[in-house]
Amino acid sequence: MLPVPRHLDSRFESAETDDDVLVEVLYQEFGASLLRHVRKATGNDLQWAEDVVQETIVRAWRNAGKLHREPGLLWAWLLTVARRIVIDGRRRRGARPQEVEPADADAVSVPDASEQALEAMIVADALRDLSEEHREVIEHTYLRDRTISEAAEILGIPPGTVKSRLYYGIRALRGILKERGVAS
Incomplete structure (x- = not known):
């Protein structure tokens, strides 16, 4: 669990009226820690981890009215959502073949009889x-x-x-x- 300093309580309370402020506070206070946590879950894939963090914050913004503003509960909610996004990503990657760059048309050999x-x-x-x-x-x-x-x-x-x-x-x-x- 991430220790949350007491001075954050007032920032989260002021974010209750403005969802955009909430997103900014979440990025500032939890973004780096969430990215470190998600990088481990994504096999150290930085690009995928950044996408997961961004999607997690977007979901927090969409659900801003339903979120508990207590920092400990927010952190737990963010971790749960990020974990589910990673799981969904793994499932998608397993269900669809990995994309590759198309071969250069001049380099493709065509069977010639x-x-x-x-x-x-x-x-x-x-x-x-x-x-x-x-x-x-x-x-x-x-x-x-x-x-x-x-x-x-x-x-x-x-x-x-x-x-x-x-x-x-x-x-x-x-x-x-x-x-x-x-x-x-």
Whole structure:
């Protein structure tokens, strides 16, 4: 509890008629002590503590007609209100993500699929240079995600032939891409 000197009683009594005088007296007499107390409650966040003290005094001003003018009771009321404001602030901060500065628009990376699209176009063009037999087995196995057996059944050829054509087709495709400077 904050010790309140006896000389304050007369100042609080004169503040009974004027609410603005009350606010001034509260700031002068309790502001520094309240700020020290609130800084501890806010984790030593000076800006937040100053906001809490200001809001506490504003609430005292709004409720000036209801306040007991005895310094000890005023101090207890101010501490209670300040504590509740801090609790409300903690709840708000917990319920909402902490705000951050927006990133510079030039620094934000945007996913770009242009390289993948270019590679797909080059591979599609290289596939056209393969023989029809090799292109068919590559399309059925790699592009349509079919098994060797499924591709063999659709194409009407034995599975061993699909494997052979796939092996030589992929080898030819790598050679074409290497010529074009795409594969190593």
